Amino acid sequence: xxxxxxxxxxxxxxxxxxxxxxxxxxxxxxxxxxxxxxxxxxxxxxxxxxxxxxxxxxxxxxxxxxxxxxxxxxxxxxxxxxxxxxxxxxxxxxxxxxxxxxxxxxxxxxxxxxxxxxxxxxxxxxxxxxxxxxxxxxxxxxxxxxxxxxxxxxxxxxxxxxxxxxxxxxxxxxxxxxxxxxxxxxxxxxxxxxxxxxxxxxxxxxxxxxxxxxxxxxxxxxxxxxxxxxxxxxxxxxxxxxxxxxxxxxxxxxxxxxxxxxxxxxxxxxxxxxxxxxxxxxxxxxxxxxxxxxxxxxxxxxxxxxxxxxxxxxxxxxxxxxxxxxxxxxxxxxxxxx
Amino acid sequence: xxxxxxxxxxxxxxxxxxxxxxxxxxxxxxxxxxxxxxxxxxxxxxxxxxxxxxxxxxxxxxxxxxxxxxxxxxxxxxxxxxxxxxxxxxxxxxxxxxxxxxxxxxxxxxxxxxxxxxxxxxxxxxxxxxxxxxxxxxxxxxxxxxxxxxxxxxxxxxxxxxxxxxxxxxxxxxxxxxxxxxxxxxxxxxxxxxxxxxxxxxxxxxxxxxxxxxxxxxxxxxxxxxxxxxxxxxxxxxxxxxxxxxxxxxxxxxxxxxxxxxxxxxxxxxxxxxxxxxxxxxxxxxxxxxxxxxxxxxxxxxxxxxxxxxxxxxxxxxxxxxxxxxxxxxxxxxxxxx
Numbered sequence: 198x199x200x201x202x203x204x205x206x207x208x209x210x211x212x213x214x215x216x217x218x219x220x221x222x223x224x225x226x227x228x229x230x231x232x233x234x235x236x237x238x239x240x241x242x243x244x245x246x247x248x249x250x251x252x253x254x255x256x257x258x259x260x261x262x263x264x265x266x267x268x269x270x271x272x273x274x275x276x277x278x279x280x281x282x283x284x285x286x287x288x289x290x291x292x293x294x295x296x297x298x299x300x301x302x303x304x305x306x307x308x309x310x311x312x313x314x315x316x317x318x319x320x321x322x323x324x325x326x327x328x329x330x331x332x333x334x335x336x337x338x339x340x341x342x343x344x345x346x347x348x349x350x351x352x353x354x355x356x357x358x359x360x361x362x363x364x365x366x367x368x369x370x371x372x373x374x375x376x377x378x379x380x381x382x383x384x385x386x387x388x389x390x391x392x393x394x395x396x397x398x399x400x401x402x403x404x405x406x407x408x409x410x411x412x413x414x415x416x417x418x419x420x421x422x423x424x425x426x427x428x429x430x431x432x433x434x435x436x437x438x439x440x441x442x443x444x445x446x447x448x449x450x451x452x453x454x455x456x457x458x459x460x461x462x463x464x465x466x467x468x469x470x471x472x473x474x475x476x477x478x479x480x481x482x483x484x485x486x487x488x489x490x491x492x493x494x495x496x497x498x499x500x501x502x503x504x505x506x507x508x509x510x511x512x513x514x515x516x517x518x519x520x521x522x523x524x525x526x527x528x529x530x531x532x533x534x535x
Numbered sequence: 536x537x538x539x540x541x542x543x544x545x546x547x548x549x550x551x552x553x554x555x556x557x558x559x560x561x562x563x564x565x566x567x568x569x570x571x572x573x574x575x576x577x578x579x580x581x582x583x584x585x586x587x588x589x590x591x592x593x594x595x596x597x598x599x600x601x602x603x604x605x606x607x608x609x610x611x612x613x614x615x616x617x618x619x620x621x622x623x624x625x626x627x628x629x630x631x632x633x634x635x636x637x638x639x640x641x642x643x644x645x646x647x648x649x650x651x652x653x654x655x656x657x658x659x660x661x662x663x664x665x666x667x668x669x670x671x672x673x674x675x676x677x678x679x680x681x682x683x684x685x686x687x688x689x690x691x692x693x694x695x696x697x698x699x700x701x702x703x704x705x706x707x708x709x710x711x712x713x714x715x716x717x718x719x720x721x722x723x724x725x726x727x728x729x730x731x732x733x734x735x736x737x738x739x740x741x742x743x744x745x746x747x748x749x750x751x752x753x754x755x756x757x758x759x760x761x762x763x764x765x766x767x768x769x770x771x772x773x774x775x776x777x778x779x780x781x782x783x784x785x786x787x788x789x790x791x792x793x794x795x796x797x798x799x800x801x802x803x804x805x806x807x808x809x810x811x812x813x814x815x816x817x818x819x820x821x822x823x824x825x826x827x828x829x830x831x832x833x834x835x836x837x838x839x840x841x842x843x844x845x846x847x848x849x850x851x852x853x854x855x856x857x858x859x860x861x862x863x864x865x866x867x868x869x870x871x872x873x
């Protein structure tokens with residue numbers, strides 16, 4: 198028997214009272230703007246209309262929560278990518294550290310340039326030099342040790358021109374979009390050309406995306422007993438490039454179904470946009486177009502990073518939303534210290 | 536203002552009344568047996584003790600929901616695997632179908648044996664013949680077409696000795712364990728040597744495990760425009776073997792952290808058991824030992840399928856639970872038609 202049951206109001210009355218309160222709270226919730234850093238333009242309206250159309254059980258466009266998969270490119274889509282991919286700046290800093298500890302480490306032209314902090318010198322060596330530097334700084338340790346190094350770098354390094362921490366160069370409007378989708382029972386995933394272990398070092402605290410929802414390029418790895426402890430070691434060499442046609446393959450490997458919401462910003466995202474939005478039922482494709490030289494950077498067809506040309510041409514016919522950063526975003530970066 | 540607020544009891548009283556009711560309901564819930572097909576042996580007690588220890592916020596062994604990752608081998612752990620892996624029987628049936636439609640298809644000794652349903656003939660060709668048959672029957676189509684074929688086979692094919700559908704040869708005690716873990720905010724994953732697209736064809740309806748929580752071996756794949764439609768095509772050849780040392784690597788690729796609960800049944804699971812249970816904090820390793828010749832099969836050290844020897848030797852010192860099917864399981868398979 199329940200103690201003090203006599204002094205209690207009836208269950209029906211209680212449930213009634215709570216339901217009224219919950220309903221009032223949910224009306225307030227619905228009226229609050231889920232995307233406050235987006236201007237009141239077509240872009241914001243299109244996103245909200247899509248989310249509402251896929252989450253209203255009475256509509257034919259309703260999508261069950263298990264199929265609400267949203268994927269996002271990272272560089273240039275969730276955070277900035279100029280003057281070069283931040284992961285490359287991390288590799289340069291790691292090279293300096295390794296060479297300082299062991300001058301013999303920088304044994305080739307590419308590694309010497311990296312150890313000297315000479316970004317242009319590394320880039321002059323082309324893709325093979327780039328891969329050499331990334332490979333040499335991203336291998337020879339356990340996955341956990343690497344992630345700890347990357348997390349420390351994210352917590353301390355500063356961007357060369359803005360002076361901000363890299364994790365403060367994420368896009369506030371995209372953070373709100375991620376939260377808005379999750380509040381509507383979407384699973385949010387990263388699908389990026391960046392290295393998966395590098396991104397996992399910050400994806401959860403910065404974007405709210407857990408490690409198992411990060412898809413990226415893969416270095417070689419193997420299982421070893423190290424000093425009697427079982428470890429997954431990061432080995433030299435590349436196992437998988439999660440870019441261009443690799444993105445649908447990466448999604449297939451890790452998710453196993455076509456996402457219904459896909460966001461990118463470059464031709465590296467074109468295949469993922471095409472493949473995802475060609476699926477049955479409601480689909481949403483969007484491209485972040487870097488149009489804001491005053492607050493961020495302006496670049497598209499001719500850029501050496503994040504080139505956007507074919508995807509921009511195909512967007513109108515495909516029905517993909519092209520977000521104009523200058524026009525559609527009220528804010529670019531989060532307020533620092535927030 | 537709230538309508539009819541005057542006739543309502545105070546919120547505090549309501550919340551109090553509901554909390555008492557919820558508490559009463561949760562006591563009833565806790566008393567219901569979450570693992571009714573497990574006998575009341577040490578195995579069941581150990582599982583329940585671990586789950587309770589990791590989900591009680593007041594204990595030092597508490598694990599936050601985001602870190603409650605549980606991984607399960609599939610063949611011999613969630614469903615049976617005798618006389619040979621079911622996926623191989625699927626490949627044989629697909630070979631028969633392909634050869635019936637096009638007699639020229641069976642162009643090699645291994646494919647001829649497969650097309651004739653000659654399992655021993657294929658196995659006599661060793662691993663290369665096996666890979667040839669799987670590769671030839673698992674490629675040359677879109678991922679979606681392959682998954683549809685596999686789902687149709689699962690829905691119609693029968694096991695050669697039991698006469699059951701393959702999806703009725705799953706282990707009822709393991710189904711209950713999966714549900715019990717999920718009810719306690721564990722994410723349940725498959726980590727198997729089986730092909731990922733094959734397992735995804737039934738993992739969600741049969742085990743309640745969605746496609747993005749299935750890790751398996753990978754065939755080669757690429758993105759293509761097929762008749763103007765963007766597709767991920769399954770190509771001949773193997774891209775990744777998710778077995779032995781490959782299992783920790785597969786988990787690292789798709790999950791990015793060490794699971795805290797790991798279940799297997801063979802030496803193919805040894806590396807995954809070692810790596811997962813070597814992590815910090817509470818960890819649970821378990822091995823399903825096939826000891827029940829009357830209701831299932833008896834095999835371990837000498838078996839050609841699911842060989843269990845080194846992992847069995849290491850279990851006592853490592854503290855892994857060895858489940859004795861004959862002794863610990865009241866039921867093996869679900870009641871058919873349920």
